[in-house]
Each structure stands twice: as structure tokens, then as C-alpha cells.
Amino acid sequence: MTSSTLTGADILQVQGVDGNGYPAATTQQTTTLNLAQTACFGAVASPGGLTLTTSATQTAVPGLTVNLIKGGTYLFEIYLSCSASAGGGIAINLGKGTATSATFTADAWVYNGTTTAAQGNVTVQTTALATFTGVATAVDITGSITATASGTFAVFAAQNTGGNASSTVINAGSYISIQRIS
DSSP states (O other): OOOOOOOTTOEEEEEOBOTTSSBOSSOOOEEEEEHHHHOEEEEEOOTTOEEEESOOSOEEEEEEEEEEOTTOEEEEEEEEEEEEOTTTOEEEESOOSSOEEEEEEEEEEEEETTEEEEEEEESSTTSOEEEEOSOEEEEEEEEEEEEEEOEEEEEEEEOSSTTOSSEEEEOTTOEEEEEEOO
């Protein structure tokens, strides 16, 4: 078996196999996928993560920015490993990048350990998402966006209650995974 690296404009051909893992002897069906239409990409928060203290100002999480192309429809998943205090909490916003959207939906869950501490849904990209004042250990966000302008799609974070001396931290290893579907 060989492997290769494919780029956005490459064409991938997949040949059908029979039940034993070998090419089908009687029919050979080839499926062609244009990776420019179905590319998956992602980003991981930088090794330093992001630490916010006494700040309700939305700040870009280093490393959690991807570029979108005008007219593209994307599915995304964002996982934030975090440490937010009861006083500071956490607030996430996905509408501070330069990419704009006509169609946007996102669902978010904020966790305190294994307990769901808050849930939210937005259909406007610029609306704050996943705002919670309390102890938070993780945030999980899924959704879709159709870009009306090319630009950046970025994860911004802040304390939900600015002025709290306890830190809210987005840990390294947090990620955004995004797939263009059209």
C-alpha cells in the first residue's frame, strides 16, 4: 500500500472492492472526489493557550483561526479545554473574525467536569455563544456556516464576568475542526 499527500485541487479516485478486500472482479466502479469541495482542516490552540484575568474583552484564542472561502458551506466542531473560576466564568464568540455569513447555526455545551453546566444555540454569527458564570472545565460547540465573504473564522474568548481576579484559561490542545461540504 502506498500513501501520498493530496492538496485542495487534487482528484482522488476510489475503486470499489469485493467482500474480501480485493478489487471486484466483475464490476469496477470508480468514484471521483474533488478535494477542493470536501477538504477538512483544523487548528489547535498554541502551546501557551490563552489566560484571561479581570477581562470581559473578547480575545482571539491563539491558533484557533481558519480561513473560509466566499460561498462555501462548512461544518465545524470546536472543543475548548478550559479552566474557568466560579467568579469569572467564560464567554465564547465566533463572530469576531473577518468572514461573514448569511446562514449560521451553532450549539454549545459548557461542562463542569462531567456535568452540563450550560447549553445554548445561536443562529446569528455575531451573537455571543456559550456564556456562563461558574466553574467550567470544557466547552463543546458544533455548527455550520455559509460564508458570504472570504475571511477568517476564529474562536474568541473572555471572562463572562470581567473584573474577577481569578483567571479563565483556554488550554493548549483545544481545537477547531472544519469541513467544507459545498
